[in-house]
Amino acid sequence: RVKNWVTVHGVILPNQCVRLVSEEQASQGFLEFEGEHLPVQVFQRDMNSMPNWAGSCWYYLRYMDARNDHAMVDSDIERYWTLDGSSPEQNPAGAIDLYVGGTEHAVLHLLYSRFWHKVLYDLGHASTKEPFQQLFNQGMITADAYKDSRGAYVDIHDVEVKHINGIARAFHKPTGNELEIDPGKMGKRYKNGIPPEEICDLYTTDTFRCYEMYLGPLDAGKPWKQASIIGIQRFLAGVWNLMEITLPDAEVNISAELERMMHKTIRKVTEDVSRLRMNTAIAALIECKNEFARQEKLPKSFLRNLVMLTSPFAPHLGEEMMSTLEPEEHSAQTSVLRYNWPNFDPEKCLEDTIEVPLMVNGKKRDAMVVAVDINEETLKEMAMSNEKVLSHLNGNSPKRVVVVMQPNRKLVNIVF
Known part of the structure; x- marks a missing residue:
């Protein structure tokens, strides 16, 4: 390890020419070079080194x-x-x-x-x-470690975890003895780390990459739960399967709701990646994929955008899908890395409707969906005619009605 982590350097005395010679040449006391017998001097190897x-x-x-x-x-x-x-x-x-x-x-x-x-x-x-x-500073991946009766750590490959009466219990596979579960860091000394190569072989490299970034905020500690990785694998498989319903844009009637979802996803992923919020960016991609999967027909440009947004997290999937969707352009570009990042229209990210909480004496009693551009008087009239609000008023006249219109969330609170 020391040899690999330090920079070895040699010390040569002034006015000396040092040549590498064999043991036989060294025993002769001279080196034959271009017809001359040159004296061979023996130097002690300098073991000094610089730090890595x-x-x-x-x-x-x-x-x-x-x-x-x-x-x-x-x-x-x-x-x-x-x-x-x-x-x-x-x-x-x-x-x-x-x-x-x-x-x-x-x-x-x-x-x-x-x-x-x-x-x-x-x-x-x-x-x-x-x-x-x-x-x-990124957070640390944590994982359960397992100890036997001597307090020695047991390799995770020799551990079987069973859920008995809703409680996780660990057992040693070769002997069947129960083990102590010790949550904490993931590391070699705790024998609870699984080599990334094994995860990649089981679930693919793209799945491994996405799962690590989806675990939680980049700067927070996160527990490794391998059973949950299958969800990310299904997400990536779902993105691939969208090609089955993809058609040219001209053959698809694109709804306003679907177009809004596309632009909102582009904005969300773009902003989250720039802030290193990879987990919420992937969550937005999953939501977008699920919405796309509900469609009978999907415009090709929408799938292209989704693939481009997914490719930083799953580059192998991105390359494969773009080479299938646009073989000529992908061949010319040579890689998804050279494609332009999708753009979004801020106007198309706006919702047409908004849900307004209805409160009576500070407690939420109901909610109603209204137009985004509704005015204050109309909103107040609709709130006062709501059945649940009227039942909680119980015939009492309100002392005041508070309508919050700005900055971006509408709220009605009726006080009596």
Whole structure:
């Protein structure tokens, strides 16, 4: 492990030419080179090393120009990626837009990478004073671990969980002995981690990716429940199956409700991804897919948009579906990555109706669906004629009727 995580360097004495020789040549005391006998000097290997920070603190710059054999990074290429066309007086603070890392690792790495980057900036090799624009600490995946009677952790592959009288109980498969369930971190020492390769083999890589992002907010700790992953697999399969009802747009009568769902989904996913709210973006995609699946016919442009919105989470599905829906365009573009992101019309995201809660003395008694543009007087008249409101008034005259119209939620509260 040490060999893989440090940068080994050698020390060469001044005015010495060091050549690698075989043990036989070393025993002769000389090396025959171009007809000459050159003396062989034996050096003690220097086991000194630099920490792994020496490489990991500037690698993001190397990614910009990885095939350059003459420099760490070409200055023009470095400015292209880090400044992003900004003028000198508007230079971004950091070279990288976003740094995602756990608190335990990121704190030290950020400290050292800032030191290295500032040195490179002072030497003129970097165009920004800071390496990173923004830091985001992701949450931790948690999972149950299992202990035997000795307190030793048992490999999760040797555990069978049964629900007896509504209570989860764990048993050791080879012996049948009951195990203690210990909820906490997922890790090698707890033997409760399942290799991602196994999940991918069982459910596909796209399903694994989507499930991790769907677990919850990116910055929160989330429990791993493998039994729930099947729901994401069904969602992706459902997106694929929509091709069976897809027709050219000209052959489909597109309803206003379906068009509104499409534009609302594009807006929701676009905004949530920009805020790293992957779980709510996927939830919106699931809702959209379910609505599409209820249709007898689906316009091709709507499925295309749904596939494009899904492709960042399930790239393999995106490539397969676009190559099927639009083989010529996909061949020309070579990848979904090169397609334009779908656009939405804010006007088409607006609802025609809204549900208004009806309250009596501060308690909700009923609700009614009204037009979005309803005026205050009409709303008050409809509320006062509602049967449930009248029953709770019990013949009493209201002292006042409070109608809330703004900012975006209408509410009626009748006080008597």
